[in-house]
Structure formats: C-alpha cells, structure tokens
Amino acid sequence: MVRYYIVVDGRVQGVGFRYFCQMNALNMNLTGWVHNMSNGMVEMEVQGNEHVILKFISIISKGNFFIKVTSLSKKEISMIENEKKFIIK
Incomplete structure (x- = not known):
C-alpha cells in the first residue's frame, strides 16, 4: 500500500474531472480525495x-x-490509516 499526492494540469476544471477521478478511484477500491486549486489545476x-x-x-x-491532461506530477507521501472512501473536497 502507498499514498501519492498528485497535481494535474490542463483542461481539468469545469469538465467533470473530479467526478471522473472519484468514479475510477471507487471502482478500483482506492481511497483519498480530489480538490480544485485556485490556479486552475487539480x-x-x-x-x-x-x-x-x-x-x-x-x-x-x-x-x-x-x-485534457497536459501534465501530472506525483510524489509518495505518508499513508492515512483507516481511510474508507475517495471523496471530492
């Protein structure tokens, strides 16, 4: 088990990207969260x-x-115990 912090750039706000991420994460039994940033990234x-x-x-x-994702960066971070779902913040 691992946990990643991910930042995505491109056409990712106002196009259902957070819901797309949530649907795929839940289908794959992944946990975590997704959030729009003020700079247009997610x-x-x-x-x-x-x-x-x-x-x-x-x-x-x-x-x-x-x-349309133009860039994605990820880094491994500490895991969170007993997390149950993948949510949209």
Missing part, C-alpha cells in the same frame, strides 16, 4: 495498491472527450 491524494494507482493515473491522464 490536486489529489490517492491511496491503495501501487500497481492499481498506476493504472488509475494512466486512466485519468487519458481523460475523455472533455478532459
């Missing part, structure tokens, strides 16, 4: 099995018809 923390998180990152990086 930040999130994601926790779970590392290979599942890497698959999650691949999916959200591809986006959909509305979402």
Whole structure:
C-alpha cells in the first residue's frame, strides 16, 4: 500500500474531472480525495495498491472527450490509516 499526492494540469476544471477521478478511484477500491486549486489545476491524494494507482493515473491522464491532461506530477507521501472512501473536497 502507498499514498501519492498528485497535481494535474490542463483542461481539468469545469469538465467533470473530479467526478471522473472519484468514479475510477471507487471502482478500483482506492481511497483519498480530489480538490480544485485556485490556479486552475487539480490536486489529489490517492491511496491503495501501487500497481492499481498506476493504472488509475494512466486512466485519468487519458481523460475523455472533455478532459485534457497536459501534465501530472506525483510524489509518495505518508499513508492515512483507516481511510474508507475517495471523496471530492
């Protein structure tokens, strides 16, 4: 189990990106949160099995018809015990 702090840039606000992340995270049994930043980027923390998180990152990086990710950075951070869900802040 690992936890990553991720910052995503591109067309990621006003296009359902946070809900897209939440839907995929819940489907993959990942926990954490996602939040719009004031600079137009989106930040999130994601926790779970590392290979599942890497698959999650691949999916959200591809986006959909509305979402266009231009850059994504991640760093490993400390895990949070007993976290149950992936929420939108």
